[in-house]
Amino acid sequence: MSAPNPAYDLAAFRADLGAIATEDNPKLVKQKSRDFFWYSPVLKRQLDDVTADLVVTPKSEAEVVAAVAAAYRHGVPLTVRGAGTGNYGQAMPLSGGAILNLAEMTAVKAIGSGFVVAEAGAIIEAIDTATRAHSGQELRLHPSTYRSATIGGFIAGGSGGVGSVRWGGLRDHGNIIRARVVTCEATPRVLDLTGDDMHKVSHAYGTNGVITEVEMPLTAAYDWVDVLCGFDDYVTAARFGDALARQDGLLAKEIAVVAAPVPHDYFLRHQKFIRRDQSVAVLAIAPFAIGAFAAFAARMQAEILYRSDTASDEEKKGLPPAYELTWNHTTLRGLRVDPSITYLQTLYPAPDHLEKVATIAGIFGDEVPEHLEFVRFDGDVACFGLPIVRFSTEERLEEIIALYEANGCPVFNPHRYTLEEGGMKQTDAVQLAFKREADPKGLLNPGKMIAWEDPEFDFTSEKTYLFKGLRVAG
Amino acid sequence: MSAPNPAYDLAAFRADLGAIATEDNPKLVKQKSRDFFWYSPVLKRQLDDVTADLVVTPKSEAEVVAAVAAAYRHGVPLTVRGAGTGNYGQAMPLSGGAILNLAEMTAVKAIGSGFVVAEAGAIIEAIDTATRAHSGQELRLHPSTYRSATIGGFIAGGSGGVGSVRWGGLRDHGNIIRARVVTCEATPRVLDLTGDDMHKVSHAYGTNGVITEVEMPLTAAYDWVDVLCGFDDYVTAARFGDALARQDGLLAKEIAVVAAPVPHDYFLRHQKFIRRDQSVAVLAIAPFAIGAFAAFAARMQAEILYRSDTASDEEKKGLPPAYELTWNHTTLRGLRVDPSITYLQTLYPAPDHLEKVATIAGIFGDEVPEHLEFVRFDGDVACFGLPIVRFSTEERLEEIIALYEANGCPVFNPHRYTLEEGGMKQTDAVQLAFKREADPKGLLNPGKMIAWEDPEFDFTSEKTYLFKGLRVAG
Numbered sequence: 001m002s003a004p005n006p007a008y009d010l011a012a013f014r015a016d017l018g019a020i021a022t023e024d025n026p027k028l029v030k031q032k033s034r035d036f037f038w039y040s041p042v043l044k045r046q047l048d049d050v051t052a053d054l055v056v057t058p059k060s061e062a063e064v065v066a067a068v069a070a071a072y073r074h075g076v077p078l079t080v081r082g083a084g085t086g087n088y089g090q091a092m093p094l095s096g097g098a099i100l101n102l103a104e105m106t107a108v109k110a111i112g113s114g115f116v117v118a119e120a121g122a123i124i125e126a127i128d129t130a131t132r133a134h135s136g137q138e139l140r141l142h143p144s145t146y147r148s149a150t151i152g153g154f155i156a157g158g159s160g161g162v163g164s165v166r167w168g169g170l171r172d173h174g175n176i177i178r179a180r181v182v183t184c185e186a187t188p189r190v191l192d193l194t195g196d197d198m199h200k201v202s203h204a205y206g207t208n209g210v211i212t213e214v215e216m217p218l219t220a221a222y223d224w225v226d227v228l229c230g231f232d233d234y235v236t237a238a239r240f241g242d243a244l245a246r247q248d249g250l251l252a253k254e255i256a257v258v259a260a261p262v263p264h265d266y267f268l269r270h271q272k273f274i275r276r277d278q279s280v281a282v283l284a285i286a287p288f289a290i291g292a293f294a295a296f297a298a299r300m301q302a303e304i305l306y307r308s309d310t311a312s313d314e315e316k317k318g319l320p321p322a323y324e325l326t327w328n329h330t331t332l333r334g335l336r337v338d339p340s341i342t343y344l345q346t347l348y349p350a351p352d353h354l355e356k357v358a359t360i361a362g363i364f365g366d367e368v369p370e371h372l373e374f375v376r377f378d379g380d381v382a383c384f385g386l387p388i389v390r391f392s393t394e395e396r397l398e399e400i401i402a403l404y405e406a407n408g409c410p411v412f413n414p415h416r417y418t419l420e421e422g423g424m425k426q427t428d429a430v431q432l433a434f435k436r437e438a439d440p441k442g443l444l445n446p447g448k449m450i451a452w453e454d455p456e457f458d459f460t461s462e463k464t465y466l467f468k469g470l471r472v473a474g
Numbered sequence: 475m476s477a478p479n480p481a482y483d484l485a486a487f488r489a490d491l492g493a494i495a496t497e498d499n500p501k502l503v504k505q506k507s508r509d510f511f512w513y514s515p516v517l518k519r520q521l522d523d524v525t526a527d528l529v530v531t532p533k534s535e536a537e538v539v540a541a542v543a544a545a546y547r548h549g550v551p552l553t554v555r556g557a558g559t560g561n562y563g564q565a566m567p568l569s570g571g572a573i574l575n576l577a578e579m580t581a582v583k584a585i586g587s588g589f590v591v592a593e594a595g596a597i598i599e600a601i602d603t604a605t606r607a608h609s610g611q612e613l614r615l616h617p618s619t620y621r622s623a624t625i626g627g628f629i630a631g632g633s634g635g636v637g638s639v640r641w642g643g644l645r646d647h648g649n650i651i652r653a654r655v656v657t658c659e660a661t662p663r664v665l666d667l668t669g670d671d672m673h674k675v676s677h678a679y680g681t682n683g684v685i686t687e688v689e690m691p692l693t694a695a696y697d698w699v700d701v702l703c704g705f706d707d708y709v710t711a712a713r714f715g716d717a718l719a720r721q722d723g724l725l726a727k728e729i730a731v732v733a734a735p736v737p738h739d740y741f742l743r744h745q746k747f748i749r750r751d752q753s754v755a756v757l758a759i760a761p762f763a764i765g766a767f768a769a770f771a772a773r774m775q776a777e778i779l780y781r782s783d784t785a786s787d788e789e790k791k792g793l794p795p796a797y798e799l800t801w802n803h804t805t806l807r808g809l810r811v812d813p814s815i816t817y818l819q820t821l822y823p824a825p826d827h828l829e830k831v832a833t834i835a836g837i838f839g840d841e842v843p844e845h846l847e848f849v850r851f852d853g854d855v856a857c858f859g860l861p862i863v864r865f866s867t868e869e870r871l872e873e874i875i876a877l878y879e880a881n882g883c884p885v886f887n888p889h890r891y892t893l894e895e896g897g898m899k900q901t902d903a904v905q906l907a908f909k910r911e912a913d914p915k916g917l918l919n920p921g922k923m924i925a926w927e928d929p930e931f932d933f934t935s936e937k938t939y940l941f942k943g944l945r946v947a948g
């Protein structure tokens with residue numbers, strides 16, 4: 001494949017950037033042009049050669065403003081990058097241009113009772129380290145990429161994670177207090193978005209503004225106890241996860257259920273605790289709740305395979321934290337053992353999610369070993385599915401998706417790089433309207449918002465959207 | 475009425491108490507023999523003359539053990555007292571004897587990350603004052619009698635309250651970590667109950683042990699913002715309360731909905747903010763969530779009548795905290811204006827609680843102005859009803875109860891002084907078994923556990939249980 005020449009004057013753009021740090025070594029640029037899109041064999045085929053021309057690394061909001069103004073002036077596509085851990089190809093610069101790398105904007109600017117203000121490039125774990133030291137507080141929610149992902153990337157590209165079993169999803173009202181956003185205009189504006197305005201930019205893949213600073217709610221920090229519970233049967237394990245999630249007084253930060261043989265086969269460091277035929281609940285429990293939890297587990301006949309609070313140093317040696325067995329880390333551990341697998345993201349809506357769990361398990365068996373994440377959803381308990389898929393063909397993958405949907409489980413297709421196809425299959429009118437206002441030239445992360453690129457696109461056609469501006473390296 | 479002579483030797487009992495403080499002034503004894511039973515015209519008729527012979531006020535667990543041993547030796551009925559704010563007549567010494575007054579056992583003994591250890595007689599607000607000062611923590615739940623009730627009385631007699639919209643009920647696993655209990659035997663044992671064993675003594679009215687110390691979970695303390703929202707229509711207000719309770723990311727500690735004209739007529743200090751035809755949602759919102767809350771309220775077309783964070787000092791002068799408009803304080807404020815009213819306690823079970831709310835409102839209208847308390851219940855949102863009842867006759871009260879139950883809303887009858895009739899209308903086998911073990915002579919709070927007094931009692935008979943040992947003052 002050969003890349004069309006970029007439709008802008010790179011040299012003039014660079015000159016305009018002045019003292020702002022840039023990088024054009026193609027190898028390094030390509031590194032910073034990639035995320036975890038390769039989780040998907042479909043995206044791997046489509047996007048493997050995508051790359052930008054330049055990485056721009058601002059050190060301050062003023063430099064972001066200057067860089068965005070320069071991009072606007074010269075018509076340079078601009079794809080914001082946090083840590084590049086997204087796995088829908090969100091951070092892939094489909095039209096080339098510049099990567100706006102926020103890795104240097106990591107300041108934790110203020111901590112108060114129940115909130116923290118940080119620059120968008122701050123690593124999530126680093127924020128918690130600061131808030132814990134300051135006043136025993138921590139973020140409510142974090143992706144399982146806690147140790148690598150940025151807070152800005154989480155808000156722009158993530159959806160929830162560890163903590164969602166207590167606090168719901170990232171986009172639920174109150175889970176983000178404020179986002180400070182730079183628009184892509186001749187004279188960029190800096191807007192503080194709060195309340196419902198948050199939805200303009202949360203989970204918008206950076207298509208309509210650059211988030212430079214966020215204010216997030218905090219909650220009490222604890223030394224969470226990692227627990228693995230084993231079950232002979234996956235549906236029993238799912239019932240356990242649900243029952244535990246319903247214990248309003250029993251504080252858990254994470255409840256995942258992973259069907260056999262995935263835990264034994266893919267959780268290599270924990271393998272010694274797990275029989276191959278065991279489905280496993282992976283949990284993080286507040287230390288002061290462990291007594292109540294142990295009583296609950298005994299009543300539910302859950303076999304406790306591992307508890308970090310009672311394990312010996314020998315047993316704990318080399319073990320990752322339990323949350324790195326959950327959310328998209330389950331799949332990552334699988335990919336390391338068997339690169340031919342892939343995965344899906346689905347929702348089992350309440351109130352009959354457990355029946356759906358049993359139905360789906362009956363349909364696929366070991367072709368699609370299920371992985372559930374229990375969450376609060378509109379005030380009730382429900383679960384997401386992040387099943388491993390033993391990939392054969394793209395056609396079969398589509399069939400599997402169709403079977404989930406036919407059984408009442410919507411799929412957030414992680415084999416698509418657009419907001420709409422990866423999400424709810426419809427235009428987000430608020431995000432589109434804000435893009436019209438904040439990115440009139442359509443330079444921010446091109447190709448990710450179908451509503452902008454192709455307002456006529458028919459979401460019911462079952463066709464995959466292919467961005468016409470896709471530009472791949474030679 | 476004339477009191478039968480007590481069947482024990484008071485002088486010998488007193489002699490055995492040694493240096494433990496006692497009080498026998500009949501006026502003072504009667505004061506400490508009363509709780510808020512008079513909320514109920516039925517209990518008022520039955521219990522107004524009930525009194526003990528003596529108040530015993532231990533200063534330590536050792537003194538509790540000595541007092542209980544002495545009571546056992548001499549066969550003296552013993553009714554434990556915290557602050558006497560219960561309103562099912564729980565703390566009324568039906569067989570006379572001694573009041574074991576824990577008012578002097580108020581030490582906060584330890585505070586750690588997520589937990590506090592306190593003596594049972596500690597006032598709930600005082601515990602929070604200590605935990606806030608220590609590390610910005612507070613109890614998850616408190617009754618609206620926060621400023622007067624003891625933690626031991628809450629566990630032995632209460633059920634939930636402010637905070638239950640987040641954490642569920644007091645008896646939900648994890649909401650009490652440990653209770654230390656003295657048994658009433660020849661040689662009293664001191665037991666630390668945890669896990670499922672907690673249920674032996676929680677909400678057992680002190681019929682099977684004296685709680686001397688408790689360990690409770692803590693959560694992050696905030697300067698909660700009091701908010702009143704007005705609605706033209708009660709059912710709309712209920713829908714608002716439910717929707718708010720479902721906002722998993724919008725931290726609220728209290729969501730009550732009170733039907734017009736109760737807020738205007740009975741919330742005298744807040745009357746200036748409320749029109750008579752307005753139903754009101756009474757809320758406590760985390761300060762950092764107030765932006766998200768305001769956006770939510772606007773979307774729901776709720777009229778914000780009052781916000782403590784923006785009210786002037788002039789406006790705030792003399793106002794009680796919002797939680798003192800909720801739970802049983804709603805009724806208390808009503809009783810102060812119109813002593814002829816009474817109330818009920820009911821549950822609107824999920825998932826169709828809002829339909830039931832509308833149905834019940836249609837049945838009673840202004841005879842039973844409803845008051846809802848939204849809570850987490852088995853992982854879902856539901857609401858309790860604590861309606862004001864414009865009392866006419868005991869027969870009509872029974873009819874009203876029957877109508878609630880016929881419409882799927884169980885009533886926890888606050889016009890009955892027994893555990894069973896005030897609760898779920900069945901024997902609690904665990905509490906009964908523990909009473910057999912821990913109070914073999916049946917001296918602890920006699921007459922409150924039907925299963926113990928009259929194992930043959932037929933709960934389906936619709937008859938009221940009348941304790942044969944009821945002993946009233948002359």
Ligand SMILES: Cc1cc2nc3c(=O)[nH]c(=O)nc-3n(C[C@H](O)[C@H](O)[C@H](O)COP(=O)(O)OP(=O)(O)OC[C@H]3O[C@@H](n4cnc5c(N)ncnc54)[C@H](O)[C@@H]3O)c2cc1C
Pocket residue numbers: 035036079080081082083084085086087090091102120121142143144145148149150151152153154155156157158159160161162204205206207209210211212326327328329332445
């Ligand atoms: C192993 C693994 C586990 C994961 N677990 C989870 C999980 O539990 N929950 C979850 O939600 N996700 C999860 N993810 C996805 C991803 O890690 C998270 O969403 C993460 O928070 C993204 O942060 P990042 O800094 O890597 O963002 P990036 O990947 O760099 O960016 C994500 C998107 O946001 C845009 N963006 C980044 N920063 C900004 C900004 N400042 N302003 C505007 N737009 C911006 C990018 O352009 C891109 O579209 C997982 C991924 C992997 C590979």
Ligand SMILES: Cc1cc2nc3c(=O)[nH]c(=O)nc-3n(C[C@H](O)[C@H](O)[C@H](O)COP(=O)(O)OP(=O)(O)OC[C@H]3O[C@@H](n4cnc5c(N)ncnc54)[C@H](O)[C@@H]3O)c2cc1C
Pocket residue numbers: 509510553554555556557558559560561564565576594595616617618619622623624625626627628629630631632633634635636678679680681683684685686800801802803806919
């Ligand atoms: C205006 C008002 C509002 C209220 N709001 C609420 C509310 O929101 N939620 C709620 O649950 N309740 C509520 N109540 C009921 C009551 O106030 C609470 O349950 C309170 O926690 C009781 O504490 P106390 O110290 O007053 O207990 P007491 O009334 O002294 O005792 C209650 C019961 O527990 C027993 N007891 C007390 N201490 C011990 C001990 N150490 N060991 C063993 N047994 C013991 C007593 O014998 C009695 O049976 C309210 C009552 C009123 C009048």
